[in-house]
Amino acid sequence: MQSPPKIGVIGAGIVGLSSALHLLRLGASVTIIDRHEPGSSDATSYGNAGVLARCSVVPVPTPGILSKAPSMLLRKDGPLFMRWSYFPKLLPFLVPYLKASGKETVEHIAANLAPLLHDSVDEHLSLAKGTDAEKWIRPCEYMFLYADKAAFEGDAFGWGLRRKHGFEWYTLEGDAIREVNPALSADYKFAVVMKDHGMITSPGNYVEDLFKAFLKEGGQFEKANVRDIEARDNTTTILTDGAQIKLDRVVVACGAHSHFLAKKHGATVRLETERGYHLELIGANKSLNIPVMDAARKFVASPMDGRLRFAGIVEFGGLDAPASKGPTDLLMRGAKAMLPGLEFETKRTWLGHRPAPTDSLPIIGQAPSGEEVYFAYGHHHVGLTAGPKTGRMIAQHVMKTQPNESIDAYRCDRAG
Numbered sequence: 001m002q003s004p005p006k007i008g009v010i011g012a013g014i015v016g017l018s019s020a021l022h023l024l025r026l027g028a029s030v031t032i033i034d035r036h037e038p039g040s041s042d043a044t045s046y047g048n049a050g051v052l053a054r055c056s057v058v059p060v061p062t063p064g065i066l067s068k069a070p071s072m073l074l075r076k077d078g079p080l081f082m083r084w085s086y087f088p089k090l091l092p093f094l095v096p097y098l099k100a101s102g103k104e105t106v107e108h109i110a111a112n113l114a115p116l117l118h119d120s121v122d123e124h125l126s127l128a129k130g131t132d133a134e135k136w137i138r139p140c141e142y143m144f145l146y147a148d149k150a151a152f153e154g155d156a157f158g159w160g161l162r163r164k165h166g167f168e169w170y171t172l173e174g175d176a177i178r179e180v181n182p183a184l185s186a187d188y189k190f191a192v193v194m195k196d197h198g199m200i201t202s203p204g205n206y207v208e209d210l211f212k213a214f215l216k217e218g219g220q221f222e223k224a225n226v227r228d229i230e231a232r233d234n235t236t237t238i239l240t241d242g243a244q245i246k247l248d249r250v251v252v253a254c255g256a257h258s259h260f261l262a263k264k265h266g267a268t269v270r271l272e273t274e275r276g277y278h279l280e281l282i283g284a285n286k287s288l289n290i291p292v293m294d295a296a297r298k299f300v301a302s303p304m305d306g307r308l309r310f311a312g313i314v315e316f317g318g319l320d321a322p323a324s325k326g327p328t329d330l331l332m333r334g335a336k337a338m339l340p341g342l343e344f345e346t347k348r349t350w351l352g353h354r355p356a357p358t359d360s361l362p363i364i365g366q367a368p369s370g371e372e373v374y375f376a377y378g379h380h381h382v383g384l385t386a387g388p389k390t391g392r393m394i395a396q397h398v399m400k401t402q403p404n405e406s407i408d409a410y411r412c413d414r415a416g
């Protein structure tokens with residue numbers, strides 16, 4: 001009998017772990033390599049808002065972004081931050097990123113995010129079934145909050161795209177909003193409630209439990225920083241700080257750090273980090289029963305296991321700069337405005353790195369350099385949601401089984 005192919009997965013965030021579990025279940029011998037323990041706060045998969053945001057087919061840059069961006073950046077409570085010393089490094093990314101805000105491009109992005117996202121709650125349930133991770137998945141509705149109906153109508157382009165891709169919702173006005181979530185401010189007079197969504201009630205614990213399932217099912221783990229990948233003649237050598245690991249094939253799933261390894265193997269889509277933050281309040285006197293998005297302030301409030309998490313903000317400033325204070329102060333002001341009378345015992349803050357490709361579509365598939373290297377990264381605002389589906393897709397390609405869907409739109413050498 002032929003021995004199973006030896007596959008390495010670099011990165012143990014939600015995308016890497018999902019890929020590794022699917023590969024194991026297709027019969028591969030799988031080793032995950034990560035420089036941190038899986039589930040650690042260094043991965044973006046730890047600190048996100050936890051929403052299984054099936055409907056998030058609309059990218060950040062949409063028509064009109066050029067006129068809106070200065071106010072988002074400069075007004076007191078604007079959700080966009082810039083570390084200006086990083087601006088010269090950002091420019092080569094920023095130009096194509098903003099250019100991707102045209103109507104036709106955004107429609108193309110939405111059309112290719114929809115198949116990744118639409119069945120994401122089922123994909124999570126299927127990946128975690130029978131493991132300890134299952135308990136962190138909570139199917140639920142997801143509410144978008146607006147000051148009034150006119151503000152909702154101002155977002156008509158995005159809602160039109162969601163409708164076009166089959167997402168359904170109902171709306172609430174006035175006090176009907178507070179019947180669902182009594183703690184919410186009366187300043188929200190209009191809400192959209194998305195059906196059939198879901199959340200992960202503690203993303204770090206979820207990743208940790210998926211990792212335990214991976215080990216239980218026969219997977220291996222190496223804690224190491226990967227510096228380079230050499231690939232030729234159906235053999236891959238992963239060069240870490242202190243060693244070489246020889247495998248048949250490798251999947252790069254390093255989130256916002258992926259480009260350092262992927263570029264040499266033909267990935268041309270530029271990748272930046274969109275820095276994002278969370279503020280967690282423990283022992284709060286207010287609660288939420290479903291995750292809610294403040295559509296104007298652009299943050300999500302999620303009822304996590306034993307705490308409230310407020311997450312969002314886009315800050316450009318690279319991978320290395322320390323956390324800024326402004327974003328978490330803004331989240332605190334937003335939290336207090338959202339939940340009047342809010343008090344709490346303790347707070348925690350966190351900075352994470354969304355992997356942001358210029359055209360907001362992930363990079364999934366084989367490297368053009370050969371059969372040995374594969375990519376699964378660049379999931380921007382929707383990596384938690386799309387992780388398990390991405391893992392299934394890449395595993396089918398690595399193992400050369402019959403793929404369920406085309407992944408051509410996620411090619412690493414597309415124009416972008």
Ligand SMILES: Cc1cc2nc3c(=O)[nH]c(=O)nc-3n(C[C@H](O)[C@H](O)[C@H](O)COP(=O)(O)OP(=O)(O)OC[C@H]3O[C@@H](n4cnc5c(N)ncnc54)[C@H](O)[C@@H]3O)c2cc1C
Nearest residue numbers: 011013015035044045048049051226255276382383384385
């Ligand atoms: C504030 C915020 C809120 C968000 N909210 C949501 C949400 O509600 N829903 C949603 O779907 N998405 C959300 N996201 C996005 C989502 O969190 C990311 O898209 C997703 O976590 C990316 O997962 P990943 O596995 O690709 O990367 P990561 O989770 O970052 O994992 C990458 C792993 O690679 C490892 N690594 C990197 N380089 C190397 C190397 N050279 N050698 C070894 N190991 C390496 C890292 O240590 C890390 O463990 C949010 C993001 C932020 C910042």
